[in-house]
Amino acid sequence: MPSPSAIRRAANALTSLPRHFVLSEQVRHALSTNQPLVALESTIITHGLPASVNLRVAQRCESVIEAAGATPATIALLDGRVHVGLEARQLERLASTAEHKGERAVKTARRDLAGVLASKGIGGTTVSATAHLASMAGIEFFATGGIGGVHRGAERTFDISSDLTTLSTTPINLFCSGCKSILSLPLTLEYLETQNVPVYSFSSPRGEFPAFYTAKSGLYVSPVPGGAAEGAAQLIWNAKRVLREKAGALFAVPIPEEYEEEGKRLQEHVERAVRESVEQGVHQRGKEVTPWLLKRVGELSEGRSLESNEALVVNNSEVAARTAVEYWKLRGEKGVEKSVRV
Numbered sequence: 001m002p003s004p005s006a007i008r009r010a011a012n013a014l015t016s017l018p019r020h021f022v023l024s025e026q027v028r029h030a031l032s033t034n035q036p037l038v039a040l041e042s043t044i045i046t047h048g049l050p051a052s053v054n055l056r057v058a059q060r061c062e063s064v065i066e067a068a069g070a071t072p073a074t075i076a077l078l079d080g081r082v083h084v085g086l087e088a089r090q091l092e093r094l095a096s097t098a099e100h101k102g103e104r105a106v107k108t109a110r111r112d113l114a115g116v117l118a119s120k121g122i123g124g125t126t127v128s129a130t131a132h133l134a135s136m137a138g139i140e141f142f143a144t145g146g147i148g149g150v151h152r153g154a155e156r157t158f159d160i161s162s163d164l165t166t167l168s169t170t171p172i173n174l175f176c177s178g179c180k181s182i183l184s185l186p187l188t189l190e191y192l193e194t195q196n197v198p199v200y201s202f203s204s205p206r207g208e209f210p211a212f213y214t215a216k217s218g219l220y221v222s223p224v225p226g227g228a229a230e231g232a233a234q235l236i237w238n239a240k241r242v243l244r245e246k247a248g249a250l251f252a253v254p255i256p257e258e259y260e261e262e263g264k265r266l267q268e269h270v271e272r273a274v275r276e277s278v279e280q281g282v283h284q285r286g287k288e289v290t291p292w293l294l295k296r297v298g299e300l301s302e303g304r305s306l307e308s309n310e311a312l313v314v315n316n317s318e319v320a321a322r323t324a325v326e327y328w329k330l331r332g333e334k335g336v337e338k339s340v341r342v
Contacts, residue, residue, distance in 0.1 A: 020117060021137065024085025030071035031138055036324035038065045038317065039084075039134035039142040039172075042076035045094045046105035046124030047291045048145070049309065050298070055095035057310050061143070061317040068321035073139055075130045077108060077116050077123030084137045097122055107291070109162050127174070128166040131248065135170045140236075141327075142174045143320035145313040146212050147250065148290070149179035149188030152274065153283070160191060167248040168195035173236055175251045175320035177312045181212040181270045182293045185219055192250065200224045200235060201252040202319065208254075213270070213308050214263035215254030224251065229319065233326035241334075253319050255312045262308060269300040 017023070023031070030037050040061055045054045062072035073085045076094055083090065097105040108116045108123035110132050116123035125133065127147055134142055148161025161183075167174060179188045189209065192199055201207040203215055204227030211217040225231030232251055239245040255263055273296040277283045282292050297305045 017137065018082075020080070020082050022081045022083050023137070024073075024083070024087060026071055027073045027085030027137075030073075036070040036321070036328045037073050037139045037141065038070050038320045038324055039130055039139045040065075040072055040074040040317065041125055041127055041130040041142075041144050042074055042086075042094055043107055043124040043126045043130075044145060044313065045074075045076075045091070046097050046122070047107050048294060049098070049306065050295075051095065051098040053306055053310065054098050055092060057313060058091055058095065060310070060314050064314055064318040065143075065321040068318055069325045070141070070321040072317075073134065073137070075125050075133050077113070077121075077125065079122075080117055080120035082117070082133055084133065084139075094122065094124065097124075110166055111162060127163040128161070131163075131166050131170045131172045131174065135172050140171065140173055141320050141324040142172050143313070143317040144174065144176045145309060145316065146178060146180040147174065147176045147188075149183040149185070150191050151283075151289070152182075152184045152187075154184065154187060159289075164188070164191055164195060164197070167192070167197045167250060169246075170248050171240070171246055172248045173251060173320075173323070174248060175253055175316045175323070177212050177255055177316060178210040178217070178252045179212070180290065180294070181214075181267060182274055182290065182297075185209065185211060185217055189219060189221065195247075197247055197250060198222065198235075198239065198245075199250045199252065200232065201254075202227050202232070203252070203254050210252050210254040211263075211267070212312070213255060213259075213266040213305070215257075215260055216264075221252065229322035229326045232323040233330055236323070236327050237330050237334075251319075251323070253312075253316045255308060256315050259308045259311050262304060266297065266301055266305050266308060269297050269305070272300060273297050 065072040105122040105124045110128040148163035151159035199221040207223030209219040
């Protein structure tokens with residue numbers, strides 16, 4: 001349990017958050033009592049998954065985080081406010097935008113935040129926006145499906161996701177199944193190395209970097225000791241508390257084993273979708289590219305990619321929560337108190 005002085009400092013720090021921030025009661029309680037939280041993005045709800053499954057997936061992610069002993073904090077922009085932690089009706093509102101019948105959501109990266117807030121519309125936050133806002137609210141852990149990365153052909157287009165540069169400047173621990181397989185994995189890892197972002201893999205013992213739908217990529221990074229949450233928590237402790245690193249860290253979690261064979265087949269659909277995007281000129285449409293490719297892979301796989309997407313993002317949420325809980329145990333053992341930073 002945190003000391004009374006730690007609770008008072010955390011409560012005081014909450015009052016200094018910008019007035020445009022709205023914390024759910026659950027998130028506010030977790031922050032003020034020094035409990036582990038895990039942030040979740042909202043673009044997966046508004047743009048990444050169809051209306052038939054997006055709400056269920058969002059609810060499952062929150063449920064597994066709670067079951068692991070942490071507090072979920074789904075982040076989104078609603079009506080000119082930054083919401084950290086969503087009530088059930090707000091999740092439902094976000095999910096309904098995927099139907100394209102009423103309210104529309106804007107895919108909101110970090111650079112888009114000011115504009116979407118000014119418009120007072122709905123913003124589904126990407127990895128870069130979510131990481132930035134979560135860090136402002138004092139949240140250190142974040143789970144998603146896959147991170148954005150370096151697009152194929154980036155040596156000509158310079159199409160590199162802002163997710164990567166945000167990680168280099170934001171102290172957050174991101175748990176995902178690597179970058180989306182529609183991207184260039186080798187170039188993404190090279191860019192992360194250039195940006196001094198440590199990359200770890202839960203694939204033990206060699207630390208193979210997952211390729212989203214499959215655990216096998218033939219690329220290797222630093223393995224998480226023991227391939228378990230305790231080892232990841234120790235890595236975070238060493239980086240933040242011993243070495244005082246300011247950058248974020250990427251923890252790659254392989255897709256659950258039972259989806260591995262299907263993942264190999266899905267990768268064939270990914271390659272076809274990428275070819276079609278070039279043939280149809282979609283690859284030049286900026287932020288529209290990734291949603292188009294994911295939708296096309298879903299069509300080619302007759303919906304099977306959605307099952308894999310759901311499985312991996314739910315699993316990543318659970319692993320992030322377990323690691324957050326283990327990290328909080330380390331903090332308690334070593335007598336470290338945390339107050340919210342804004």
